[in-house]
Amino acid sequence: MASILSFLDKAGKSRGFLTLYLLNSLKEKPKSGYDILIEIKEKTRGAWMPSKGTIYPLLKHLKKEGFITVKTTGQRSKSIFEITLEGEKELLVMSKEARKMHGKLMQFRDLISSIFAEGQGDIANLFFEIRDLLLDMRDSSPELKTEKKDELIKILERCLSDLKRVVPMDRLEGGREV
Amino acid sequence: MASILSFLDKAGKSRGFLTLYLLNSLKEKPKSGYDILIEIKEKTRGAWMPSKGTIYPLLKHLKKEGFITVKTTGQRSKSIFEITLEGEKELLVMSKEARKMHGKLMQFRDLISSIFAEGQGDIANLFFEIRDLLLDMRDSSPELKTEKKDELIKILERCLSDLKRVVPMDRLEGGREV
DNA sequence: TATAAACGTTTCTATGTCGAACCGTTCTAT
DNA sequence: ATAGAACGGTTCGACATAGAAACGTTTATA
Known part of the structure; x- marks a missing residue:
């Protein structure tokens, strides 16, 4: 559960698995929120698809924290997010948590x-x-x-x-x- | 997350994994809340121990719903919970969810x-x-x-x-x- | 005897995620 | 042309669990 899928970052802030996944996925390639939604759904064969009410506000929050930025506002008024240098640094620390979670x-x-x-x-x-x-x-x-x-x-x-x-x-x- | 570890019962009420675990564990043998806490901790080698703030209110609630009863109030003012017939019936339905969760x-x-x-x-x-x-x-x-x-x-x-x-x-x- | 540790429970607040309602845009099939 | 599906996003209330503070009881130990 939450104790299993969530953790404290170096600043002591509570983070969920989705944060970790978002940064990791954006590191690989810039994407929109919707892209990630579908990516997760497909990777888990439909077992999990984060709620839109979770992922979009979270992306906004991570942007505010400076871990990601909007690369372009492409077609269909979609925002393509990109990880920042600071985001990558944060990810490096956080990804150690993935092992523990596992x-x-x-x-x-x-x-x-x-x-x-x-x-x-x-x-x-x-x-x-x-x-x-x-x-x-x-x-x-x-x-x-x-x-x-x-x-x-x-x-x-x-x-x-x-x-x-x-x-x-x-x-x-x-x-x-x- | 929640979508993975929680489910809707036959009445449409949202239930968490802990509910399922509680009923299953009490079916095996009457226990106190504390007993179950320790049982889970040991079974998972420390990976998970439910919060007291979760398990005790939940036990109370399940009692109110008639799925469990207090068998005895033993030593140390501990309550030993026991599953009821109705609880067993409910468990039978719920336990099918365990497979899906898995x-x-x-x-x-x-x-x-x-x-x-x-x-x-x-x-x-x-x-x-x-x-x-x-x-x-x-x-x-x-x-x-x-x-x-x-x-x-x-x-x-x-x-x-x-x-x-x-x-x-x-x-x-x-x-x-x- | 004093003290600390383990047992056992209550209550309160915080948080990550869900789910549904709602909105606009673009594509596709009829 | 029009309807409906898929795309893309916002907002808000609900919920399972976490985590901390507090408190009483029993057992072990110094």
């Missing part, structure tokens, strides 16, 4: 799926054991020797390909892929 | 991780791929043939033992938490 989101995911879990005991247990092992390792030794890391990767890759071999691929609709 | 959350995850890009082959990414595959499978085919199940278990067991071989066991326990 980790938190994954924990949150377990919470959700536990609601419709029920059964599947053995497989779930094994999976959790693997997870715990990897998490413990990361916690206790954040700096891992490349050599050891490669070994772990090889093991996991093998596991993954083995699983893919066994799992029927008829479950393809809904589209995978990023 | 799917949306996964799309959202891609959006977040796109911010810190990250090349493939990373340990975390591999792990998530494995998890996604297992979860997808569970979602799409809840009834798994024993034979196939055994194969999956064998693969995971092997992965686990391989990992244990590589990971040094000097990683004693210690602080969890984020």
Whole structure:
């Protein structure tokens, strides 16, 4: 939730995920608010489309803060926003939050799926054991020797390909892929 | 965000994830608000702990709605909440939302991780791929043939033992938490 | 015995996002 | 030509949750 998807910037101001996304997206290429709306909708396959009542005021606010500017007021009276140098600096700091969010989101995911879990005991247990092992390792030794890391990767890759071999691929609709 | 973690119940009332979690958790076993607070904190390894200012008023509200009752006012003046029959009925409907949330959350995850890009082959990414595959499978085919199940278990067991071989066991326990 | 920590709850304000209503512009199909 | 859909944006109220302050109780510890 908010605690998971929002964070405090270096000035102590509370920021939401959308702020982070906006700056990141505008860094890549100047866009209009509407463009970003559609971009998000498509990237998430319709799972999320920010409210217009959120995104437009937010863009205005970020402009006022000097993180973005209006590049041109193009056709159809649309405003094309562009990230500023200060915006890029801010993004650099903020984007570290994306990692944290991601980790938190994954924990949150377990919470959700536990609601419709029920059964599947053995497989779930094994999976959790693997997870715990990897998490413990990361916690206790954040700096891992490349050599050891490669070994772990090889093991996991093998596991993954083995699983893919066994799992029927008829479950393809809904589209995978990023 | 809210659109991802909140939903409309059959009466059209907006509900948050916490409502769903509360009912689900109380169905399993009567608990106090504080118990649930700690339960969530531990289940998510510290990634999320609902605000007291959220959970207590919510419990009160659910009680008023008749979905839960106070079983006993135990020691330390704590209230032990218990789900009612009506609450279970409501939960049955609501829990279908958990599945949808899960799917949306996964799309959202891609959006977040796109911010810190990250090349493939990373340990975390591999792990998530494995998890996604297992979860997808569970979602799409809840009834798994024993034979196939055994194969999956064998693969995971092997992965686990391989990992244990590589990971040094000097990683004693210690602080969890984020 | 004093004190601090953990337990357990209440109340209040703040905030990120939603959703709906409303407005004007441009494109497209009939 | 006209209607309707898609584009592009503004404004405002509602809502789930956060976060902080305050308070009483029990347990552990110095």
